[in-house]
Amino acid sequence: xxxxLPLMPSLSMGLVVLGMLVMGMIAFHVFDNAFFLGxxxxxxxxxxxxxxxxxxxxxxxxxxxxxxxxxxxGETLFVNSIExxxxxxxxxxxxxxxxAFAKQFAHEFIGDGLPFVEGKLHKVRRxxxxxxxxxxxxxxxxxxxxxxxxxxxxxLTQQRNEHGNVEIESNIWKAVLDVIGLETFGLDLNHLGSDxxxxxxxxxTMMQPSTFGHVINYLNSLIPIRQYVPxxxxxEFSQSCTRVREFIVGLMTIRRNQCExxxxxxxxxxxxxxxxxxxxxxxxxKNVVEYVLNILILGHDTTACSxxxxxxxxxxxxxxxQRLRDEITSMDNTCGMSSFSDIDKLPYLHNFVREVLxxxxxxxxxxxxxxxxxxxDGVMIPKGTVIxxxxxxxxxxxxxxxxxAQEFNPDRWSDLTGDATSAYAFETFHNGPRMCIGKQLSLxxxxxxxxxxxxxxxxxxxxxxxxxxxDVAGPAFTLRPKENLVVRLVxx
Numbered sequence: 314x315x316x317x318l319p320l321m322p323s324l325s326m327g328l329v330v331l332g333m334l335v336m337g338m339i340a341f342h343v344f345d346n347a348f349f350l351g352x353x354x355x356x357x358x359x360x361x362x363x364x365x366x367x368x369x370x371x372x373x374x375x376x377x378x379x380x381x382x383x384x385x386x387g388e389t390l391f392v393n394s395i396e397x398x399x400x401x402x403x404x405x406x407x408x409x410x411x412x413a414f415a416k417q418f419a420h421e422f423i424g425d426g427l428p429f430v431e432g433k434l435h436k437v438r439r440x441x442x443x444x445x446x447x448x449x450x451x452x453x454x455x456x457x458x459x460x461x462x463x464x465x466x467x468x469l470t471q472q473r474n475e476h477g478n479v480e481i482e483s484n485i486w487k488a489v490l491d492v493i494g495l496e497t498f499g500l501d502l503n504h505l506g507s508d509x510x511x512x513x514x515x516x517x518t519m520m521q522p523s524t525f526g527h528v529i530n531y532l533n534s535l536i537p538i539r540q541y542v543p544x545x546x547x548x549e550f551s552q553s554c555t556r557v558r559e560f561i562v563g564l565m566t567i568r569r570n571q572c573e574x575x576x577x578x579x580x581x582x583x584x585x586x587x588x589x590x591x592x593x594x595x596x597x598x599k600n601v602v603e604y605v606l607n608i609l610i611l612g613h614d615t616t617a618c619s620x621x622x623x624x625x626x627x628x629x630x631x632x633x634x635q636r637l638r639d640e641i642t643s644m645d646n647t648c649g650m651s652s653f654s655d656i657d658k659l660p661y662l663h664n665f666v667r668e669v670l671x672x673x674x675x676x677x678x679x680x681x682x683x684x685x686x687x688x689x690d691g692v693m694i695p696k697g698t699v700i701x702x703x704x705x706x707x708x709x710x711x712x713x714x715x716x717x718a719q720e721f722n723p724d725r726w727s728d729l730t731g732d733a734t735s736a737y738a739f740e741t742f743h744n745g746p747r748m749c750i751g752k753q754l755s756l757x758x759x760x761x762x763x764x765x766x767x768x769x770x771x772x773x774x775x776x777x778x779x780x781x782x783x784d785v786a787g788p789a790f791t792l793r794p795k796e797n798l799v800v801r802l803v804x805x
Contacts, residue, residue: 353384357528360785361792362677363705366391370706377690383699384535390694391701397690398707398737401700402745405687407432412682412699418534421554422519423610424603428747434593436746441591442604443750445496445584451753454496455653458757461492462765464505470769473802476776482621482798485762487513489617490609492758497608498564498585512560518553520614520791522546557609561602565589584608612751615675616758618793622673623666623763625783626721627772628800633723636661637767638805645768656760664726666759670741671708672721675791678703679743704740713738770802 356362369379370393377394392398401409410431419428430438444450465488473479487504490513494502504510522530526546533539539547568576568585588601627634640661648655656662679702683694694700709718713732714725725733732738742749749755766772775781784795 350384352381353531357531360795363674363703366678366701366703366706367709369393370710374710374712378692378694387699389699389701390692391703391706392689393706393710394690395707395710395713395732395735395737397692398702398740399735399744400689401681401702402737402743402747405689406745406747408683408685408687409681409700410684412680414534415680417537418530421533421539421550423606424599426600426603426607427750428607428611437593438591438604439746439750441587442584442608444587445582446750446754448753450582451757452654454754455757455761457495458492458761459653459765461488461495461505462762464488465762466765466769468505469766469802470804477773477801477803478775478777478799479802480797480799481624482617482794483513485620485624486517486613486617488762489620489758490516490613492754493609493613495583496754497583497605498568499583500564512557515553515556516610516613518549519557520610521786521793522550526550557606558602561605562598564605565598565601608751611749612755614791616751616755618675618791619670619673619755620759620762621794621798622792623669623759624766624772624800625794625798626669627763627767628774630721633665634767634772637665637763641764641768653757653761656764657757659760659764660727661723662760662764664723666756666763667726667739668721668723669759671714671739672719673792674704674708674741675793676704676741677791702740702743704743707738707740710738766802769805771805773801773803775799775801 352365355365359365369381369391373379373393377392377397378390379393380388380390383389392401411429416425416429427435427438427442465484468484469479469481472484484505487510491502491504494500502510502512504513523546525544529539529542529544529546529550539551564585568589572589585601585605588604627637640659644651644655644659681700681702683696683698683700685696687694689700707713711718713735715733717725736744742752742755778799783798786793786795
């Protein structure tokens with residue numbers, strides 16, 4: 314009997330968690346909340362978590378804060394006004410930290426990296442990791458992005474079938490991962506040029522789990538159950554996390570050996586070099602691994618999703634595509650061999666990209682927790698309360714963007730009025746001291762790759778599937794198509 318006792322906690326934990334899940338899914342509803350799970354069951358059923366936030370925002374547009382019940386009937390508030398966003402992210406940001414469940418959820422992906430550092434230490438470490446993303450560094454890096462965009466065009470050209478149809482999503486993901494690899498540790502992973510892509514496959518396992526895998530991820534953020542549930546999704550996810558970390562440790566060893574042999578540190582001023590040189594009392598190799606993971610995962614997944622949706626919109630909108638093509642042709646006739654500084658000045662391209670990012674915001678939500686009692690836009694928030702920020706809410710708020718907030722219209726950016734002129738009306742990259750450090754790199758990648766595609770191809774819906782609906786994968790934590798996106802590319 315004694316020999317089986319150590320197994321009981323694991324078995325009990327697994328049965329309890331699975332029992333709670335089943336009970337919550339089938340139990341009666343009280344005031345639109347599922348027993349014990351609150352609104353959690355609804356979040357797990359919708360393809361994209363922010364759909365519920367946006368629905369509530371449209372129903373109660375004047376409410377600065379909206380209350381709902383989460384797992385175990387925990388009270389949660391989500392932010393629904395520009396002023397509330399500004400206070401949480403900027404003017405009163407010192408009153409908020411990332412909650413424990415967010416740390417638990419992200420820990421397996423990215424460890425305890427920059428998103429979870431608070432106070433003065435966050436400012437110091439953000440400064441250290443921001444150096445490779447400075448304007449000067451990105452200007453010097455832009456030819457590398459251009460080369461990768463041209464390689465993407467070559468790959469897409471070769472992969473088209475006899476009708477011109479080609480699957481673009483995985484190729485875009487590979488191209489963006491290659492760019493991130495070059496920017497982060499100066500290494501061309503060459504996923505685009507190889508049939509074997511082990512790191513890409515590993516990231517896919519981590520970031521694109523099955524529906525049940527998403528449920529496990531969510532539950533694991535509340536109760537650490539993954540180690541107690543020996544299912545395929547849990548095992549493969551854990552193995553993938555280990556492989557990525559081992560890959561980064563190997564790169565650190567190589568770079569240190571190169572430095573000992575006289576590597577020019579200034580010439581190789583990438584993120585890995587900056588992190589290896591950084592020092593503070595608690596800094597160690599584990600921190601380096603986690604901060605590199607931050608850049609690889611947070612910078613790769615979101616940008617690839619955004620470019621994919623941009624191509625999808627181009628395939629649906631010949632008018633937008635032609636206006637972009639005319640603008641690019643005019644630039645080419647004027648500048649000859651255009652650089653990114655020329656591309657970045659194209660007004661319609663800039664508006665088109667911003668509209669894609671507004672309507673197809675890749676990040677689902679960003680939770681915070683109050684460290685003290687604080688008033689937000691006239692509402693008193695008690696200490697310990699969890700606040701949900703969902704960028705899609707501000708990006709499509711009817712009182713900010715008007716009655717056509719849900720419609721795709723790049724021209725709206727040429728005539729912004731009222732609250733839409735506020736920086737906090739466009740929350741895709743967040744604002745305040747925790748604004749995404751990779752924002753400018755992401756915009757560079759999007760613009761460069763879109764320009765190359767529009768130059769080379771007429772982008773259409775796939776021949777034979779013109780009427781096929783492109784659904785959203787879900788439940789998911791980044792906005793991506795349910796099936797790999799296929800378009801028809803006709804050479805110009």
